[in-house]
Amino acid sequence: xxxxxxxxxxxxxxxxxxxxxxxxxxxxxxxxxxxxxxxxxxxxxxxxxxxxxxxxxxxxxxxxxxxxxxxxxxxxxxxxxxxxxxxxxxxxxxxxxxxxxxxxxxxxxxxxxxxxxxxxxxxx
Amino acid sequence: xxxxxxxxxxxxxxxxxxxxxxxxxxxxxxxxxxxxxxxxxxxxxxxxxxxxxxxxxxxxxxxxxxxxxxxxxxxxxxxxxxxxxxxxxxxxxxxxxxxxxxxxxxxxxxxxxxxxxxxxxxxxxxxxxxxxxxxxxxxxxxxxxxxxxxxxxxxxxxxxxxxxxxxxxxxxxxxxxxxxxxxxxxxxxxxxxxxxxxxxxxxxxxxxxxxxxxxxxxxxxxxxxxxxxxxxxxxxxxxxxxxxxxxxxxxxxxxxxxxxxxxxxxxxxxxxxxxxxxxxxxxxxxxxxxxxxxxxxxxxxxxxxxxxxxxxxxxxxxxxxxxxxxxxxxxxxxxxxxxxxxxxxxxxxxxxxxxxxxxxxxxxxxxxxxxxxxxxxxxxxxxxxxxxxxxxxxxxxxxxxxxxxxxxxxxxxxxxxxxxxxxxxxxxxxxxxxxxxxxxxxxxxxxxxxxxxxxxxxxxxxxxxxxxxxxxxxxxxxxxxxxxxxxxxxxxxxxxxxxxxxxxxxxxxxxxxxxxxxxxxxxxxxxxxxxxxxxxxxxxxxxxxxxxxxxxxxxxxxxxxxxxxxxxxxxxxxxxxxxxxxxxxxxxxxxxxxxxx
Numbered sequence: 001x002x003x004x005x006x007x008x009x010x011x012x013x014x015x016x017x018x019x020x021x022x023x024x025x026x027x028x029x030x031x032x033x034x035x036x037x038x039x040x041x042x043x044x045x046x047x048x049x050x051x052x053x054x055x056x057x058x059x060x061x062x063x064x065x066x067x068x069x070x071x072x073x074x075x076x077x078x079x080x081x082x083x084x085x086x087x088x089x090x091x092x093x094x095x096x097x098x099x100x101x102x103x104x105x106x107x108x109x110x111x112x113x114x115x116x117x118x119x120x121x122x123x124x
Numbered sequence: 125x126x127x128x129x130x131x132x133x134x135x136x137x138x139x140x141x142x143x144x145x146x147x148x149x150x151x152x153x154x155x156x157x158x159x160x161x162x163x164x165x166x167x168x169x170x171x172x173x174x175x176x177x178x179x180x181x182x183x184x185x186x187x188x189x190x191x192x193x194x195x196x197x198x199x200x201x202x203x204x205x206x207x208x209x210x211x212x213x214x215x216x217x218x219x220x221x222x223x224x225x226x227x228x229x230x231x232x233x234x235x236x237x238x239x240x241x242x243x244x245x246x247x248x249x250x251x252x253x254x255x256x257x258x259x260x261x262x263x264x265x266x267x268x269x270x271x272x273x274x275x276x277x278x279x280x281x282x283x284x285x286x287x288x289x290x291x292x293x294x295x296x297x298x299x300x301x302x303x304x305x306x307x308x309x310x311x312x313x314x315x316x317x318x319x320x321x322x323x324x325x326x327x328x329x330x331x332x333x334x335x336x337x338x339x340x341x342x343x344x345x346x347x348x349x350x351x352x353x354x355x356x357x358x359x360x361x362x363x364x365x366x367x368x369x370x371x372x373x374x375x376x377x378x379x380x381x382x383x384x385x386x387x388x389x390x391x392x393x394x395x396x397x398x399x400x401x402x403x404x405x406x407x408x409x410x411x412x413x414x415x416x417x418x419x420x421x422x423x424x425x426x427x428x429x430x431x432x433x434x435x436x437x438x439x440x441x442x443x444x445x446x447x448x449x450x451x452x453x454x455x456x457x458x459x460x461x462x463x464x465x466x467x468x469x470x471x472x473x474x475x476x477x478x479x480x481x482x483x484x485x486x487x488x489x490x491x492x493x494x495x496x497x498x499x500x501x502x503x504x505x506x507x508x509x510x511x512x513x514x515x516x517x518x519x520x521x522x523x524x525x526x527x528x529x530x531x532x533x534x535x536x537x538x539x540x541x542x543x544x545x546x547x548x549x550x551x552x553x554x555x556x557x558x559x560x561x562x563x564x565x566x567x568x569x570x571x572x573x574x575x576x577x578x579x580x581x582x583x584x585x586x587x588x589x590x591x592x593x594x595x596x597x598x599x600x601x602x603x604x605x606x607x608x609x610x611x612x613x614x615x616x617x618x619x620x621x622x623x624x625x626x627x628x629x630x631x632x633x634x635x636x637x638x639x640x641x642x643x644x645x646x647x648x649x650x651x652x653x654x655x656x657x658x659x660x661x662x663x664x665x666x667x668x669x670x671x672x673x674x675x676x677x678x679x680x681x682x683x684x685x686x687x688x689x690x691x692x693x694x695x696x697x698x699x700x701x702x703x704x705x706x707x708x709x710x711x712x713x714x715x716x717x718x719x720x721x
Binding site for chain 2: 013014016017019020021023024027058060061063083085086102103104105106107108110
């Protein structure tokens with residue numbers, strides 16, 4: 001378990017939601033780093049060997065779309081799962097990320113998507 | 125032609141014949157005087173002839189008497205001689221006294237007197253003396269001398285008479301000539317005067333007739349113009365898109381244009397001379413109370429009036445139309461009210477459009493909020509669903525307590541959001557007490573996400589609870605509109621200030637203001653240009669391009685007006701102190717203006 005525990009970066013300005021997501025992912029055997037806004041997220045992303053990013057779209061200062069753009073510029077191979085409380089996201093934003101989902105779809109769905117992204121070979 | 129000119133011409137035409145007659149009279153007078161003096165002269169000649177004849181007779185008497193005495197020597201025959209001698213002195217003097225004698229006549233008379241004297245002294249008296257002495261007087265020589273003397277006398281007398289007759293004849297001729305000349309003169313004068321009067325009168329009458337023709341022509345042109353302008357007015361009235369009704373001073377209908385007939389459903393024959401309120405039957409849309417007759421209202425206020433808002437016209441067939449109208453007095457030249465004119469139009473369609481616009485703006489607001497709300501609800505929902513998953517898949521009691529506490533926090537948030545949301549669209553029919561501070565806080569809570577997304581810092585300055593009466597759902601719409609506008613205007617890094625200031629009742633310069641509160645929403649955005657400021661409350665005016673409906677401020681103003689409040693804007697576009705302040709005054713106990721939106 002220790003060996004294949006992947007490093008996940010969760011970025012969300014919602015503190016409770018972030019904490020719960022961290023516990024959930026840790027329970028499933030991931031190592032989880034958290035950031036409460038886009039800028040902090042980018043710093044962690046640059047410093048740590050993050051293998052997957054679970055990114056909230058709606059955040060103050062810099063939204064998920066912008067954060068995704070910057071992440072792609074430095075480490076395009078790291079998959080990004082975009083979460084959003086909004087039902088419809090602009091197409092140019094969804095095109096940036098590997099997968100996206102609406103918040104509230106359930107824990108199983110989140111874990112399933114994270115898992116699937118980690119095992120999909122990244123094109124390139 | 126001026127009336128005074130016309131009068132002058134009349135006077136001239138009257139005076140000229142009078143003047144001509146005067147001239148004629150003077151000429152006649154002068155002529156008559158001339159012929160009169162001639163007649164006098166004729167009279168003189170007649171007198172002279174008469175007198176000379178008398179003298180001749182007396183001389184014949186003398187001679188006859190003398191001859192008789194010479195023949196008979198009888199003293200009695202001498203009587204005529206003596207008598208004639210006495211008379212002759214007088215008559216000769218009389219003849220001498222007849223005026224107008226010329227030199228030749230005077231000479232004749234002198235010779236006559238001398239001749240007579242010579243005859244009397246040299247012949248008659250010696251003869252008488254001889255006979256008295258008893259002698260005879262048959263001496264031929266002497267008698268021939270006497271005869272010769274007497275012949276001279278006769279010749280002189282004849283000369284006098286003859287000359288007088290000649291002069292008389294000449295004078296009569298002159299008189300004839302005078303009379304003829306006079307007649308001819310008068311004829312010529314009359315002719316000349318007649319021609320002058322004729323020509324003058326003709327020229328004057330020409331002037332009058334020209335002036336008359338000009339007047340008639342002018343009148344005709346004016347009548348034509350008047351007719352045309354009246355036609356034009358009629359056409360204008362008939363083709364105007366609004367209904368027009370005119371009434372006389374008593375408020376009885378005089379004229380209705382086709383649109384007015386169409387809108388009211390009456391015909392002009394039915395409507396003419398009817399009191400306005402019978403044909404133009406209007407009631408209040410909501411209360412159904414009869415609205416004051418516009419004619420009475422104009423009479424009362426004596427000025428142009430717009431009629432009450434939300435009036436409904438009940439047509440002849442009892443169908444209803446929403447109308448907007450205005451009334452105005454018609455004044456005559458003296459400024460007296462001669463009648464009334466009423467202009468109205470069907471705004472049913474406009475009202476429907478307006479209602480549709482209001483509904484669409486409500487939908488737009490709802491749509492904008494739905495996104496915010498979805499976000500606000502999905503976030504706690506996500507946490508709760510994750511927490512439930514964790515608890516289901518096995519959690520320690522300590523963990524469970526922690527998870528439940530977290531879930532409760534998130535649910536409390538959902539409840540709060542849902543309560544704020546409910547307030548937004550809970551419609552009420554009557555105004556209720558609204559706590560402005562609470563309302564603004566709820567709005568800010570709902571908008572928090574959006575505001576942080578925009579990167580706007582909100583500063584709140586609110587005193588203790590301030591309550592006013594109003595419709596909360598509508599007021600929420602106003603304030604969320606205004607706060608959204610402020611936030612969008614100032615953008616990332618900007619500031620928005622939301623404040624409430626209580627206002628006490630004041631009486632400034634005679635205008636009493638009600639107690640209430642002013643909500644100020646201020647931003648430090650770029651400001652609104654003076655040109656835009658005049659339009660921001662108009663429907664469909666937007667500076668947000670496709671992101672705005674352009675209805676927000678229009679609807680907001682309608683709502684504030686309905687609350688009897690006032691919305692005003694102050695803005696500064698200068699480099700250093702740019703920003704906008706929107707102030708909304710709401711009275712504590714407002715008079716609600718139904719349908720002022």
